Amino acid sequence: MRRWLPFPLLSVSLLAVWLLLNQSVAVGEVLLGCVLALAGPRLMLAPPEPAGRRRRLRRAAAAVRLFFAVLTDIIRSNGAVAAIILGLPHRRQTAGFLDIPLDLRHRYGLATLACIITSTPGTLWVAYDPVRGILTLHILDLVDEKAWIDTIKGRYERRLLEIFE
Amino acid sequence: MELILSLGIGVLAGSGVWLLLRPRTFQVIIGLTLLSYAVNLFIVAMGRLRIGMPPILAASQAGDPAHYADPLPQALVLTAIVISFATTALFLVVLLASRGFTGTDHVDGKERER
Amino acid sequence: MTSAIQHLLIVPILLPLAAGAVLLFIDERGRGLKAAINVGSTVALVVVAFALLTLAGNRTGVYRLGGWPAPFGIVLVVDRLAAVMLVLTSLLALASVVFSLARWHRAGRHFHSMFLFLLMGLNGAFLTGDLFNLFVFFEVLLAASYGLALHGSGVTRVKAGLHYIAVNLAGSLLFLIGVSLIYGVTGTLNMADLATRIPQLSTDNRMLLETGTAILGIALLLKAGIWPLSFWLPTTYSAAASPVAALFSIMTKVGIYLVLRLWLLLFGAGSGASAHFGGNWLLLGGMATIAFGVIGVLSSRRLGWLAAYCVLVSTGTVLAAIAIGGIGVTGSALFYLVSSTLALGAFFMLIELVERGRTRQVDAIAVARETIDGAEEHDMSEPEEIGITIPATMAVLGMAFLGCALLLAGLPPLSGFIAKFSLLAALLDLGAPGGAGPVATSSWAFLALVIVSGLATLIAMTRAGIRVFWRSSGRVVPRVRVIEMAPVAALLCACVVLTIEAGPVMSYMRAASRSVYQPQNYVRSVLAAPAEHEPANGSGS
Amino acid sequence: MPHQIALIAIVALPFAGGCAAALFRSNGRNAEAWLGGAVAVAAFALTASCYPAVASGGAIRYELPWLPALGLNFVLRMDGFAWLFAMLITGIGGLVVLYARYYMSPSDPVPRFFAFLLAFMGAMLGLVLSGNLIQLVFFWELTSVFSFLLIGYWHQNAGAREGARMALTITVAGGLCLFAGILILGHIVGSYDLDIVLASGDSIRSSPLYLPTLILILLGALTKSAQFPFHFWLPNAMTAPTPVSAYLHSATLVKAGVFLLVRLWPVLGGTHYWLWLVGLPGLITFVLGAWFAIFQQDLKRLLAYSTITHLGLITLLIGLDAPLALVAAIFHIVNHATFKASLFMGTGIVEHESGTRDIRRLGGLWSMIPVSATLAMVAAAAMAGVPLLNGFLSKEMFFAETIEAHSGSFVDVALPYVATLASIFSVTYSVHYIRGTFFGRRTGDLPRIPHEPPRWMRFPVEFLVLVCLVVGIIPALTVGPFLNSAARAVLGAATPTYSLAVWHGLTQPLLMSAIALAGGALLYLGLRRYLSSGVEGAPLFRRIKGRRIFDSVMSTLSWRWARLLERLLGTRRLQPQLQLLLCVALIAAAWPLVSHGLQVGGVVSHPFDPAFALLWAVGITCAIGSAWLAKFHRLAALILAGGAGLITCITFVWLSAPDLGLTQLLVEAVTTVLLLLGLRWLPKRIEGADAGARKTTAARARRLRDFLIALVSGAGVSALAYAVMTRPAPESVSRFFVERAYTEGGGTNIVNVILVDFRGFDTLGEITVLGVVALTVFALLRRFRPAQESIGLPPQQRLQNAADDGNAAPQYLLVPAVIMQLLFPFIAIFGVFLFVRGHNLPGGGFAAGIAVAAGLILQYMAGGIREVEARWRIRPLRWIGTGLLLAVAAGMGSWVFSRPFLTSYFSHAELPFVGAVSLASAVVFDLGVFVLVVGATNLILIALAHQSIRVHRVPEQTPAPTADKEG
Amino acid sequence: MNAAASLPPWLALLIAALVLLGAGLALTGALGLLRFKSFYERVHAPTLGATLGTGCILIASMIYFSVLGSRPVVHEILIAVFLTITTPATLMLLVRAALFRDRAERRVATAPDGEDK
Amino acid sequence: MTNVLAGSLAIAQILLALAMTCAIYRMIRGPRAQDRVLGFDALYVDGMLLLLTIGIRTGSTLYFETALVIALLGFIGTVALAKFLMRGEVIE
Numbered sequence A: 001m002r003r004w005l006p007f008p009l010l011s012v013s014l015l016a017v018w019l020l021l022n023q024s025v026a027v028g029e030v031l032l033g034c035v036l037a038l039a040g041p042r043l044m045l046a047p048p049e050p051a052g053r054r055r056r057l058r059r060a061a062a063a064v065r066l067f068f069a070v071l072t073d074i075i076r077s078n079g080a081v082a083a084i085i086l087g088l089p090h091r092r093q094t095a096g097f098l099d100i101p102l103d104l105r106h107r108y109g110l111a112t113l114a115c116i117i118t119s120t121p122g123t124l125w126v127a128y129d130p131v132r133g134i135l136t137l138h139i140l141d142l143v144d145e146k147a148w149i150d151t152i153k154g155r156y157e158r159r160l161l162e163i164f165e
Numbered sequence B: 001m002e003l004i005l006s007l008g009i010g011v012l013a014g015s016g017v018w019l020l021l022r023p024r025t026f027q028v029i030i031g032l033t034l035l036s037y038a039v040n041l042f043i044v045a046m047g048r049l050r051i052g053m054p055p056i057l058a059a060s061q062a063g064d065p066a067h068y069a070d071p072l073p074q075a076l077v078l079t080a081i082v083i084s085f086a087t088t089a090l091f092l093v094v095l096l097a098s099r100g101f102t103g104t105d106h107v108d109g110k111e112r113e114r
Numbered sequence C: 001m002t003s004a005i006q007h008l009l010i011v012p013i014l015l016p017l018a019a020g021a022v023l024l025f026i027d028e029r030g031r032g033l034k035a036a037i038n039v040g041s042t043v044a045l046v047v048v049a050f051a052l053l054t055l056a057g058n059r060t061g062v063y064r065l066g067g068w069p070a071p072f073g074i075v076l077v078v079d080r081l082a083a084v085m086l087v088l089t090s091l092l093a094l095a096s097v098v099f100s101l102a103r104w105h106r107a108g109r110h111f112h113s114m115f116l117f118l119l120m121g122l123n124g125a126f127l128t129g130d131l132f133n134l135f136v137f138f139e140v141l142l143a144a145s146y147g148l149a150l151h152g153s154g155v156t157r158v159k160a161g162l163h164y165i166a167v168n169l170a171g172s173l174l175f176l177i178g179v180s181l182i183y184g185v186t187g188t189l190n191m192a193d194l195a196t197r198i199p200q201l202s203t204d205n206r207m208l209l210e211t212g213t214a215i216l217g218i219a220l221l222l223k224a225g226i227w228p229l230s231f232w233l234p235t236t237y238s239a240a241a242s243p244v245a246a247l248f249s250i251m252t253k254v255g256i257y258l259v260l261r262l263w264l265l266l267f268g269a270g271s272g273a274s275a276h277f278g279g280n281w282l283l284l285g286g287m288a289t290i291a292f293g294v295i296g297v298l299s300s301r302r303l304g305w306l307a308a309y310c311v312l313v314s315t316g317t318v319l320a321a322i323a324i325g326g327i328g329v330t331g332s333a334l335f336y337l338v339s340s341t342l343a344l345g346a347f348f349m350l351i352e353l354v355e356r357g358r359t360r361q362v363d364a365i366a367v368a369r370e371t372i373d374g375a376e377e378h379d380m381s382e383p384e385e386i387g388i389t390i391p392a393t394m395a396v397l398g399m400a401f402l403g404c405a406l407l408l409a410g411l412p413p414l415s416g417f418i419a420k421f422s423l424l425a426a427l428l429d430l431g432a433p434g435g436a437g438p439v440a441t442s443s444w445a446f447l448a449l450v451i452v453s454g455l456a457t458l459i460a461m462t463r464a465g466i467r468v469f470w471r472s473s474g475r476v477v478p479r480v481r482v483i484e485m486a487p488v489a490a491l492l493c494a495c496v497v498l499t500i501e502a503g504p505v506m507s508y509m510r511a512a513s514r515s516v517y518q519p520q521n522y523v524r525s526v527l528a529a530p531a532e533h534e535p536a537n538g539s540g541s
Numbered sequence D: 001m002p003h004q005i006a007l008i009a010i011v012a013l014p015f016a017g018g019c020a021a022a023l024f025r026s027n028g029r030n031a032e033a034w035l036g037g038a039v040a041v042a043a044f045a046l047t048a049s050c051y052p053a054v055a056s057g058g059a060i061r062y063e064l065p066w067l068p069a070l071g072l073n074f075v076l077r078m079d080g081f082a083w084l085f086a087m088l089i090t091g092i093g094g095l096v097v098l099y100a101r102y103y104m105s106p107s108d109p110v111p112r113f114f115a116f117l118l119a120f121m122g123a124m125l126g127l128v129l130s131g132n133l134i135q136l137v138f139f140w141e142l143t144s145v146f147s148f149l150l151i152g153y154w155h156q157n158a159g160a161r162e163g164a165r166m167a168l169t170i171t172v173a174g175g176l177c178l179f180a181g182i183l184i185l186g187h188i189v190g191s192y193d194l195d196i197v198l199a200s201g202d203s204i205r206s207s208p209l210y211l212p213t214l215i216l217i218l219l220g221a222l223t224k225s226a227q228f229p230f231h232f233w234l235p236n237a238m239t240a241p242t243p244v245s246a247y248l249h250s251a252t253l254v255k256a257g258v259f260l261l262v263r264l265w266p267v268l269g270g271t272h273y274w275l276w277l278v279g280l281p282g283l284i285t286f287v288l289g290a291w292f293a294i295f296q297q298d299l300k301r302l303l304a305y306s307t308i309t310h311l312g313l314i315t316l317l318i319g320l321d322a323p324l325a326l327v328a329a330i331f332h333i334v335n336h337a338t339f340k341a342s343l344f345m346g347t348g349i350v351e352h353e354s355g356t357r358d359i360r361r362l363g364g365l366w367s368m369i370p371v372s373a374t375l376a377m378v379a380a381a382a383m384a385g386v387p388l389l390n391g392f393l394s395k396e397m398f399f400a401e402t403i404e405a406h407s408g409s410f411v412d413v414a415l416p417y418v419a420t421l422a423s424i425f426s427v428t429y430s431v432h433y434i435r436g437t438f439f440g441r442r443t444g445d446l447p448r449i450p451h452e453p454p455r456w457m458r459f460p461v462e463f464l465v466l467v468c469l470v471v472g473i474i475p476a477l478t479v480g481p482f483l484n485s486a487a488r489a490v491l492g493a494a495t496p497t498y499s500l501a502v503w504h505g506l507t508q509p510l511l512m513s514a515i516a517l518a519g520g521a522l523l524y525l526g527l528r529r530y531l532s533s534g535v536e537g538a539p540l541f542r543r544i545k546g547r548r549i550f551d552s553v554m555s556t557l558s559w560r561w562a563r564l565l566e567r568l569l570g571t572r573r574l575q576p577q578l579q580l581l582l583c584v585a586l587i588a589a590a591w592p593l594v595s596h597g598l599q600v601g602g603v604v605s606h607p608f609d610p611a612f613a614l615l616w617a618v619g620i621t622c623a624i625g626s627a628w629l630a631k632f633h634r635l636a637a638l639i640l641a642g643g644a645g646l647i648t649c650i651t652f653v654w655l656s657a658p659d660l661g662l663t664q665l666l667v668e669a670v671t672t673v674l675l676l677l678g679l680r681w682l683p684k685r686i687e688g689a690d691a692g693a694r695k696t697t698a699a700r701a702r703r704l705r706d707f708l709i710a711l712v713s714g715a716g717v718s719a720l721a722y723a724v725m726t727r728p729a730p731e732s733v734s735r736f737f738v739e740r741a742y743t744e745g746g747g748t749n750i751v752n753v754i755l756v757d758f759r760g761f762d763t764l765g766e767i768t769v770l771g772v773v774a775l776t777v778f779a780l781l782r783r784f785r786p787a788q789e790s791i792g793l794p795p796q797q798r799l800q801n802a803a804d805d806g807n808a809a810p811q812y813l814l815v816p817a818v819i820m821q822l823l824f825p826f827i828a829i830f831g832v833f834l835f836v837r838g839h840n841l842p843g844g845g846f847a848a849g850i851a852v853a854a855g856l857i858l859q860y861m862a863g864g865i866r867e868v869e870a871r872w873r874i875r876p877l878r879w880i881g882t883g884l885l886l887a888v889a890a891g892m893g894s895w896v897f898s899r900p901f902l903t904s905y906f907s908h909a910e911l912p913f914v915g916a917v918s919l920a921s922a923v924v925f926d927l928g929v930f931v932l933v934v935g936a937t938n939l940i941l942i943a944l945a946h947q948s949i950r951v952h953r954v955p956e957q958t959p960a961p962t963a964d965k966e967g
Numbered sequence E: 001m002n003a004a005a006s007l008p009p010w011l012a013l014l015i016a017a018l019v020l021l022g023a024g025l026a027l028t029g030a031l032g033l034l035r036f037k038s039f040y041e042r043v044h045a046p047t048l049g050a051t052l053g054t055g056c057i058l059i060a061s062m063i064y065f066s067v068l069g070s071r072p073v074v075h076e077i078l079i080a081v082f083l084t085i086t087t088p089a090t091l092m093l094l095v096r097a098a099l100f101r102d103r104a105e106r107r108v109a110t111a112p113d114g115e116d117k
Numbered sequence F: 001m002t003n004v005l006a007g008s009l010a011i012a013q014i015l016l017a018l019a020m021t022c023a024i025y026r027m028i029r030g031p032r033a034q035d036r037v038l039g040f041d042a043l044y045v046d047g048m049l050l051l052l053t054i055g056i057r058t059g060s061t062l063y064f065e066t067a068l069v070i071a072l073l074g075f076i077g078t079v080a081l082a083k084f085l086m087r088g089e090v091i092e
């Protein structure tokens, strides 16, 4: 199984992408898609990471919850940042750096976190120290550091840990 | 539209020519890049402007030329794009080799004596 | 399109392409195999070229790629003119590749592949009947020539290569602008089709067409090396490895060939108001090129530069002759083209052999003393009046050098003389066939230039030859291998054959010229409906 | 017919002999001499055998088609005149061969000598036997070439080299003029055939081109015959071995000029131009040559000047434009050949025996080599015109002719006196020659003690002197008939009656001869002191040395001025070349517009769109910004050019060219990486470093000029684009593509069908370009040598590596690398998607290939070269080869069905479960494109990237100062 | 645009609103790029266009083509996904490089907020 | 209503083009090299959005892949620039 499907999730994603690209679920497309989905992971430069301990269903549920949380955050932050930009002259200088200690070590987990943070306007992934596990963020509206740390660790990291470890 | 496009082509070409005449190899290569944009657009312009009529047949049958942009210039540009990519790469490597051998990035391999 | 012989037409393009591609699978340790494949392919190309020469003598061959009818698909056309160029290319290539086997093919990677791709580009440019396809083949041959010009690397080559590439990239952009403008006005890319459309153009479209053609012409003339667009040429040719330079001597001829073909096809007598568009400029440019070439030949310190400037003289002569026009003159110009190209090829290779035994410093000083301070001083009382035994190598090299000098200066007994004679005789014959008649002033000027160029070339060659072969005290006899000397000798022998067989060759050239001047046959052949071709495609399910 | 065969043999034998001679061993003197002698004797005998056919004024003709279209046939034609010359050439040739056998040193490598000598003989025979004037020019130039090789035989001597070069330059230059003249002559007559030309005298003389023709032909003849002012090459050619001088510079080469004059006299003569243009140089040469000859101290130079003066005499005779004068000229040609050849050979004996030919060192040799001395004295007497010798007879005829009235000008009056004067000089130098060599006192010891030479070395001299005597005494019985047939061949019916006799009574000419002899002796006495002072050169003219003038003219014209002009008219810098190219292109493009005027069409297809306008405002800003910043802010320029590229892509899409947009975007990405890979090796450029240079007026002018060129170019391209876009489209071949893309090409994406089917051949060429460039890049980078300052690690890396102090994992790349690696399968699948749909929708092999290549490049960026190459074995060369072969194979597949290359097949099949599938053979072709593009793109980028790790192996240099990485 | 006539008016309005909102967000982000004073702040700005701006326009596109083509057109999701995945890679490297330089030049301590030169 | 849609699309395109104008301001002015890259990245995203609006405006899905190319591969250029700024070298 692992020999043929070293990256099961990747293969599923590839199949999905293939079908989306072709906008078709015809048998021919699915067959070709499966072939490509099996072949695609051979193009991974790095070997697969060890699989998480939790059951798949729980991980999927966590992923869905995370997705919606992020979606709402993005929409909210968009508004907030737009307001800052458009109302700029009256704004106080509140932007700043913030160090957050992370428990997450999984590479894909970190990557996902990076995508989330970057995609959320107002937060920016600046650096991550893998030795100490410290994540440095730049935050546009750094009024309450605690709130930000809670958001990152509580809303995102916890669920990512559920998914990846 | 025609006027805007021709102005755009002209500026791209003019900037490209200006850079082509500069003494630094890097300027020349950027100039060639801009010039090839200009020329590619020029070729497309030779097929006249059509908006919203990509030359992809809507149905699996013979098409009516009135409904499609002229496909031939597009095919020519595709060939030209490939070739200009290749030659840009080549020019880059040669300019690097020249820089390596002569120590300068002047197009003549030596600084202009004053 | 059924007989295998029909496919012969595309072999000059496909064979080098396929062979060049196959070579990529052989690594550098298998250089012997690579060389064998290259030589084999080149020999085959010679055979095919001669076969096509014979075929084209009977009728114009047309190859419709993909089976598409003419103005729509790409066609390859072989008429006498194209066939002559193919033969010339293949002969030069064979000589050059054999020469390279002695040492040059080891000087860098992928020599043989690039060599073959250059042949593909050259042959394609000679065969194609489509303007844009011509651009593509021009790029193929230029790309390969970039590679070959840089073959062996080194500071001189790289510096020259940079200029060569920059100038030619600019030229390629002009080419594209010209071709696309022509398309924008006429709606076609096929040369024959273009010839039929031009007479019907309205005046305001004609103006744009002429602009497009002028830009295209500049791109072609740049490659032909017309003054003042020729300064890249001596730098590049003199820096290139000698077998490469030898093969390059055909490259300027591509530009010339195309100028001749397109000019007469598009702006021949039947082209309405645009007839003979640009002819005067071409004549002026050609003569200026001769003059500049002559100046360069005289001012060259090194043999490589001398040879490169000889290329310009040759280019200018042919261009001016084409501009003067007429079936006779053009036919002679073709003869001259063949003769001078073979001679230049031989000369470029010979130079390396000759210069092998000397060092640069000694050489430069010798030139300075001999040519700047006038003649050497000598004392009549103590000449050594016993001849020196010349080593066999030097004797052979000397004879070859003499041959090249005679060829390039246009002196008997080799074909250079016949070529110049036929050119000038045809020129004077032009006034009134078979008798006295007015000859244009420009023709007199051309005649004078050709004569002067011959003398100047001789002076320069003598100077160089004396320096190399006669002032030879303390000189090392170069080690020359048979496979290096044989190609030079073979090319010179080809010139001897040209001399002896001048009659038949010239009548072929005249026929070639006639068919270029009367392109109706070309146009008809190209645009004719394919004999039995019904859309083979769409066989359906 | 036998005569024709004889003719061919006469010309061919010497050439064949020459080729054979070249193959002998280098010390084979005897064999060479036997060969040469045999050839000469055979040719002589053959020539002699032809006499009956030409004796009575007829001619032998042999014609072989050579270049009939241009009136050039190989025609051998022998009449009495040519016969006489052929006899001279072969006869004296044989004697010279014999003489040379003894003259040349045993250690001399003679094969070369004899080969050239025989070849020269052949060329000379070809010249005199030419029945076609172009062929005559052909052999004329050949004689120049071989004379060059013979004069330069002892090329280790600077003098020989210079003499040979001068002779070649002068005679070839003259030959080229002759060539032009003959061409014009042919143009006038309509033929180059000698017989036809000789029959067209009236039309030639009445042609408006007569004068230029005459001048050009005379330039050829007078240079060859060393006439003033082209005479100076001959004395300098005396560095040739003496047999060569005896042959070329007495009997043959120099006679070619007068031969031609005599030949063409019937058609070119008879005008006052002829009288002046031929007679005057002849007269001047006659006098000056004789005067100069007196003051030579080198025996051979003395003889050279004497040859010059005798040739002047002959030329003058020809120039007198009278039949009788012409007979005299022919007669003197023969006489001069005999006595001068013997004199040269005699001089050779002197030199050979004594080791010098300097009159100042010689003297009193009569006592040592009495026989040779006697022979020389007889020959010299003939030269001086002493009665009972042949020289006397022709000179007598000459004197007689000078007295005759010709044009009635002052020349008529002066001529007899001038002729006598020159004859006085002739006597003087003859006396000087004899007395200086064989009598008087020597100033010092001779290099060698002279002895009589070997028997057979002296034989040629003896024979020729005998001829001088016999002809001088009984001319009518010996040379009479031959001279007659020669004269008849030239003059035909106009041949005058003349008498060959020693004694015509006490006539004016005899008086003139007597005055000349006496005056010459007196003059010698008068000049004795001056001559024995050892000064070389004539009093008034000593300063004027032909050689010096020639050298300085040559070096000025052919070197200094050429260098100067080359520098003025050419350039080796790139910028002027590009400027010229652009300016020429602008002029060429504008020319039709100037003559017709630019007319803009009236079609405006679409209304103004503010978004499009804004888009192009961005594009224009990018372009100008890029041009502005490219010098000091390379990175910014690169980014801005990328911006312009993006705008171009969007424009493509806007203008209904999705394929272009797609492909250009992909190429943009790869190009950016490519240029960045290159940027690493370029030198740092800091703004303001050369601010001073930019401020100079010259720099400002340059920039203004470039700006104008750029402005005009841009405006021109703009105008053209606008002019075309606003006029109705012509009926284009595209209709065919649109109508048949699906029905006959099997695809709905017309552009792709064009690329892989209608115009697939373009694509084949295009991928070849890509492949070739990749090979070139690869080959060039194998020898890549970075500049010293670029070798070390970039400053950023040094700082970061120091900061990371030993952190193995590059933490900065941790997350990005994960993303980049993860994307590769997606990019690949996207590539497959683009490839598969390409025939019907935007995409295709090239786009797919670039996408996949870009994905791979991304892996290199993420993982580094070592990691990627440890994971995959990447062999781009194979990919390139495979791609090309696939494309070719796909094209050749149609051959199986007897269809032209690249004929495509497609079918729409209905497969179970899968549904409708279209399969086109063009897909295989497209696959080739895909494979090649992946390979080539990777090869280019990776080869470049490899330079970084290759160079880092070099021990690190001292850190450079940290400069801002801003470009 | 002819086909667009078949759209129900409310859908047309919705699509128009979404497109305008998306474009407006993109412009707002770009304005932020213009107006923010420090580099680190500026990095935040384009995210507006890249996230919600893109999202709005993608949804508009999905609705538009689904309705016109009368079958679900959802491949726009791919753009959103890929854009989300790829943006961080660039921005992280950019910010990292800037921070490193700032630290190296002592322009910032641990919490940099200074102006650029 | 189609006019409203057409008009709003036209306005949206203008807004996006204006956004691109802001982006090139950063590309030209800098002041840091990173600013230029940032502007470039924004330009690409805005360009992608513009392509999508062109698709809607012309009612053609044929332009979709072009936008997808920007989303999937457009970042290669910017990431290479970023890495160049970071390391002075794109591929190590």
Ligand code: NA
Binding pocket: A117, A118, A119, A120, A121, A122, A123, A124, E044, E047
């Ligand atoms: Na963010």
Ligand code: NA
Binding pocket: D359, D360, D361, D362, D363, D435, D436, D437, D440, D441, D442
């Ligand atoms: Na003496």
